[in-house]
Amino acid sequence: MPVRLLSFLLLLLLWEAASTIAASRLLPSPQAVLSVVGAEAASGALAFNLAATLARVVAAFILAMAVGMALGVAMGRSKAVDRFCDPWLIVLLNLPALVVIVLAYIWIGLNEVAAIGAVALNKLPNTTATVREGARALDRGLDEVAEIFAMPLKIRIFDVLLPQLAPYLAASMRSGLSLVWKIVLVVELLGRSNGIGFEIGTAFQLFDVTRLLAYALPFVAIMLAIETFVVQPIERRVSRWRPQHA
Amino acid sequence: MLDVKVTRKALRTAAGQRRTILGEVAFGLKSGEVAAVLGPSGCGKTTLLRIIAGLDRDFEGEVMLPSPRKIGMVFQEPRLLPWRSVRQNLLLAGGVAGPVLDSIVAALGLAAHLDHYPGELSLGLARRVAIARAFAISPTLLLLDEPFVSLDSALALRLRAELVALVEAQRTTTLIVTHDIEEAVALADRIIILSSQPGQMVADKFIETPRLAMTPAAAAQAKIEIEALIAEA
Secondary structure, three states, X not given: OHHHHHHHHHHHHHHHHHHHHHOOOOOOOHHHHHXXXXXXXXXXXXXXXXXXXXXXXXXXXXHHHHHHHHHHHHHHHOHHHHHHHHHHHHHHHHOOHHHHHHHHHHHHOOOHHHHHHHHHHHHHHHHHHHHHHHHHOOOHHHHHHHHHOOOOHHHHHHHHHHHHHHHHHHHHHHHHHHHHHHHHHHHHHHHOOOOHHHHHHHHHHOOOHHHHHHHHHHXXXXXXXXXXXXXXXXXXXXXXXXXXXX | OEEEEEEEEEEEOOOOOEEEEEOOEEEEEOOOOXXXXXXXXXXXXXXXXXXXXXXXXXXXXXXXXXXXXXXXEEOOOOOOOOOOOHHHHHHHXXXXXXXXXXXXHHHOOOHHHOOOOHHHOOHHHHHHXXXXXXXXXXXOEEEEEOOOOOOOHHHHHHHHHHHHHHHHHHOOOEEEEEOOHHHHHHHOOEEEEXXXXXXXXXXXXXXXXXXXXXXXHHHHHHHHHHHHHHHHO
């Protein structure tokens, strides 16, 4: 941890030094960025835009995980479903994010449904492919136990199925969150009138790098915090039952 | 009442032929009766048990299960949920917390292990949990598939005694699959003998001496009679 902290401080120092040498408004100093962050926070604009972006991240993430999981389990368990859906999955996996976003805006309109749908559709194939691997590796023996003891559907899902899929879900959650929050910014830049992506777009048009960083960095910090304090603890919790290695 | 009438069970091989793996097997069990299915490895004993349990529906014949249909099954491997504690494994399968469950847990010596995860248990303990799970639902039919295989003989004997005590206490209709004659004699009122592959029922022998009154001499005598029946077949 001290090494990480040191490395982070060094990065800040380098930034500080570079901005002093360049003495250009295109490379503001850390203090200048921080004072804009303070001003935007005080006016409430930062919180408003952060909330708008986070809401889109959460909605798109949940949508993609839920649909991707259901599809992945269906494809992993049934050969027929797998054969039918596989070509669609390959198309989606290889469709550039930008194409999906632009088409969504053209076909559905410049609205929230198109924005969130486009982000979810970008994440969906990854989740499906990962969960499908997990569903293929499901233990038939435990299925038979569930059948013999006539376990209710709720127990079959939460106590038999999901714990087996947990490592795959955790992997897909971690890669999914970072993918989703990056794509959400593009969606906002292209077709929304609030959110971090929109603010960055405005700052770009004004060549206002200070403002650009003042919006980008707090958002990155929040996503890192979610990753560290939400996603990783969940991952540890679901693997609690594994015997600890010395 | 359990009524089993299997006329044939065949598998389609990779070459496309139909291979019979189980021939004609027909028997009934009265409520509370304990029977052992005895036969050499590969004769289709496990297949028969899976047909009775309803896990294999692709066969010719029919099976009438006791009602209400509540099957407790012990597989060859313990098949516990590794991510749930022993207690949760018993409750999730349908066990109800209470004095009956406590007495089952105590009889199998599991009281100290209720909060452990299956990965922390030895194979012997995991087998005990699987047996406890089957009894915990107060089954109308108990099915055991070689429940003591790959345990050392001293441990197998102890578990066998615990199983006998539980079966006596719960009066459960029980069917045990085994290839071990002594185990069959020690556990069952009745022994159903299958021939080697494809398994076909060749004898249905009642053991006169009750389980708890079984002496080494009576057991040895029963074993000789069964060996004679197998040799005839």
